[in-house]
Amino acid sequence: MEAILELDRVSRTYGRGPGAVHALRDLDARLYARSLTAVMGPSGSGKSTFLQCAAGLDKPTSGSVRLAGQEISAMGERQLTRLRRARIGFVFQSFNLLPTLSAEENVLLPLRLDGKRRDPARARRMLARVGLDGRADAKPGELSGGQQQRVAIARALITEPDVVFADEPTGSLDTRTAAEVLALLREAVNSYGATVVVVTHDPAVVEHADRVLRLAEGRLVTDTVGAPV
Structure with missing residues (x-):
């Protein structure tokens, strides 16, 4: 299998x-x-430190991080900003949607920040794929928590990134809505060929995962096969 993200002897102090x-x-x-x-x-x-180092949000004290074969741990902040905009998607527990923008505008925001052409029709198709057909003009305040997380997933996928990092994506959702969000992240892998990394306390994620990495005291203690649905 092709390794898209590689961490070698990474330490952060x-x-x-x-x-x-x-x-x-x-x-x-x-x-x-x-x-x-x-x-x-x-x-x-x-x-959390694993996510920050792997996504180029923080630099390791020692060791290296490679994304699609490119060393990112030695990049400057400007290079890292460009890389994150173009090649990494993020889904956060708190959604991180801009309240003054519509769902469609939030989805298109990564393309706008990266200076790329924005295609409203594509954003609407992406929203439809995550179950929000007809809600493109809604502001975040008009959407439920689960719907806001669906917008965040659509936003993470719009740039066709190498990796999508989801940081506790179900942490603020009820059990049913959390299951729907996890199914969407799984669908991102199955239908879009995405690479998704979910950092979480939620044991339900295991049911959707291909692999489970368990950390303790800053070390990788187990690396096991999950049970994708």
Whole structure:
């Protein structure tokens, strides 16, 4: 299988001396194209730091991160910003939609920020694919939490990114809506060929995952096959 994201001996330490926090410790991981990987572990295990380093939001103290064979851990902030806009999608627990923009405008925002042509018809098709046909003109305040997360998924996929990172995407949703959102992320893999990485506490994610990485104290302790639906 093709490794789309590679972390080699990645460590991230915050602070110095006796009070230093070792968030990641010599972590090795391979994330494969066209798959859904769940990254799990207790609070303080390093999940969030894993996401930040893997997505180019933070730099490792040591080690390397490669996206589609390109070293990103040594890039400058301007390069990383361009890379994130063009090649990485994000889905957050708090949705991170702009309240003054419609659903369609929120979906098109990554293309606008990257200076690319915006295609409203394409955005509406993407919204229809995530179950929001006819809601393109709605503002986030007019949508339920589950609907807002659907907009966020459509926004993450609009640039056809190499990897979509979902950070606790079901954390603020009820059980039924969370299951629908996880099914959509699975569909992103099956229908779009996306590579999805879900960082979560939610054990229900395992049912949709191809692989499950479990972290503890900044180390990768297990790497197991999941049970995709």
